Amino acid sequence: MREFYVRKSSFLHSLDPRVKIVGTLLGILTLMFFNDPRFLFPVFFLILIAGRILGGIEVRRQLSLLKPLLVIVAFTLFFWPLIYSPWYMGLIFGVSFSLRLLSFGLLTFLLLMTTRQRELILGFVRLGLPYELGLTLTIALRYIPTLYSLAQTIMDAQRSRGLELDRGKPLVRLKKMTAVLIPLIVASLKTAHELSIALESRAFGYGKRRTFLRDIEMSRKDYAALAVIVATFLIAVYLRYSLGLGHVAIYRASS
Amino acid sequence: MIVVEGLHFSYDGREILRGVDLTFGGEILALVGPNGSGKTTLAKHLNGLLKPVRGRVLVDGMDTRRHTVAELSRKVGYVFQNPEHMFFEETVFDEVAFGPKNLGIRGEELEERVRWALQAVGLEGFEERTPYSLSGGEKQRLAIACVLAMKPKYLILDEPTSGLDGKAEKSVVRTIRTLREEGHGVLLITHDMDLVLELAERVVLLFNGRELFEGSVEEFFELELEEYSLELPELLELAKGLGAGFVRSVEELMEVLG
Known part of the structure; x- marks a missing residue:
């Protein structure tokens, strides 16, 4: 393993880096709204499948990058039931934190596997x-x-x-x-x-203004993808805050 | 005796070793070949860092698949290419003592081993120095001492002279000679053909994961080395040009020429 980037020509590879960066950040934000494992499990697998279909990255390869995170997952699963009562609720939270972490990892790695380094820099710079x-x-x-x-x-x-x-x-x-x-x-x-x-x-650091050999431009496809990302985010906000779905209260008001 | 039989190894779906056979005892064996030919992968099998996918490796009869690297380290010492990848102690003494301590050696014997190893590589008097403060050649010799203190029968040296200046290289060459005289088997991984000419007793050429040649140094230098991205040493070019045949040193060449 020398670098994350996987040379392929997939939909995700061809997307403007700005869209992918925004997508990753909104994805991470969205995951923070929810803590119900019943919700987070499908989301985790959805990201895996999206990575396979839209990014052309084998599921096994995506999962192998998550290995280093398993240490933290093990800690989480071990300590939540210990410090929380009743313990099975602790376990549920342990599972949900683990799923969030793994999903954060998947999203970030997906960005890195489908975006060249120079495009990534350019994306960040063009985002300000x-x-x-x-x-x-x-x-x-x-x-x-x-x-x-x-x-x-x-x-x-x-x-x-x-x-x-x-x-x-x-x-x-x-x-x-x-x-x-x-x-x-x-x-x-x-x-x-x-x-x-x-x-x-x-x-x-010689001059204030930098020029770039290759520049990026948003195409119609990029705008469409951005629209889908933002729409998904808004739906998630609606589900969570208007309908109150996908969230389990951690601190009970009575205790 | 280290015996390698029909060794196959793949990584990431790529075949790196495709059936290598090798025996290696108390001699200086040069393992040569271009970058990516599988030299280091083969060497890592000899002390159990890698386990064979197919075939087997026997170290004095011990199958590497059934023994840990720590167990095998009593028999096979492996000096990595970059000496700095092993230094972490504050003093040279502690650095050399690390290996034997891992083998459970304590007290007087430990001290004796460290002194002996440092002496063998010509670093006596450096005990209290910081490993990172040494020069390139000294670092390389310290790395050898670190492994030597574990008293292995066989030593693997991965490119021991790369990046060293003339004087440092000579000191490493001298050290390798001493080890050989003391009965160690030395496996030299290198593309430095001058070093092969100077030191080796036998040569194995790896190419694309296969053993293409195995034989004496003289026979080895009769091969078309350019085909394997290797070059004939200048001394031999000169000797050839002068019609002097195979020689191993400038002195020998002068003798032949009278």
């Missing part, structure tokens, strides 16, 4: 974000897979020295992770430093 910020954001995203494979290499190196990361009590394991984290941090700082030199040596 300063170029520096857009670049920083996409570089950060771009380096997640790189850091991931670097971490794998470092883990291999330390395992070759007899380190067994998956043995021992949690605290011992945490201490063992320093053997991986320190080389990882050092290597990351070096990469960041080299990257900054590379950017500056190509006159990054």
Whole structure:
């Protein structure tokens, strides 16, 4: 895994990055309105299917990116029933928070898998974000897979020295992770430093106005997609706040 | 003896090793081949970091599929290409002690092993330095010491001289020679043909996940190396031009020429 972007020609790939960014943000916002698992489950699968049909990304590939989130999911499922009474309500909330998190992940990864880095920056900039910020954001995203494979290499190196990361009590394991984290941090700082030199040596920050080699323009298809996104968002708001659907009260007024 | 039999390995649906056979004992074996030929993938099978999809790898009779990397690390030491990927302790001493400690070695024996390993790579007196403060060649030798302190019978060195200046490279070469004299088997992964000429006793050429050649250094340099994106060392070009045949060093060439 070197980068998120999957080279394909699908509907989502051809969409204007601004529409996809707005869609992702509104999607995340919408998910925050609802906490009923009966509602969130279908939504999660809907996103998966949309990614498959509209984005041409295999379901398995989408799911494999969610693996790192499973740690947080496990924590959530474990602690909610512990701190909440009755416990089964806690479990329901644990499930709903997990589903939200996984859906956030799916939406974000879908954006990254269907949008090239330069289009993503351009999208952010055209939405009014300063170029520096857009670049920083996409570089950060771009380096997640790189850091991931670097971490794998470092883990291999330390395992070759007899380190067994998956043995021992949690605290011992945490201490063992320093053997991986320190080389990882050092290597990351070096990469960041080299990257900054590379950017500056190509006159990054020279002038206030930047030009772009390729620009983006909203087509009729993009407007249509945006309309669908906004309509879906409004329907969700209506369902939640006028009809009161899809929400379970966490804090009961009586207690 | 490390024995590799009919090793196949695929990743992401791509076949990386397509049936490799290899035996390797107490010698300096150069594993060469262009980028992406599967050298590192093969090497990672020898200490169990990767497990065979098909075929098997036996380290002194131990099947790598049935043993953990930690268990195999007593037999096979693996020095990764970038030494900095393993440094995390504050001092050189602690860095070298990390491996043996993982094997459960404590007290006097631990101290003795660290001193011995540092001496073997010529880094005695560096005990209290910070690993990251060392020079390129010193870092590479420290990385070797870290693995050596675990007293493995076999050592895998992945591109041990890449990015080093002449002096540093010489110091690494000297270290490898010493290890060989002390009875270690050394597997050298490299595209540095000068290094192969200088050090290797046997060469295995990997290409597209297959073993295309296995034999002596002399036979190896008779191959059409350009076909495998490799180049004949300048010394051999010169010797060829002068009609001197196969030589391994400048001294040898001068002797042949009288």
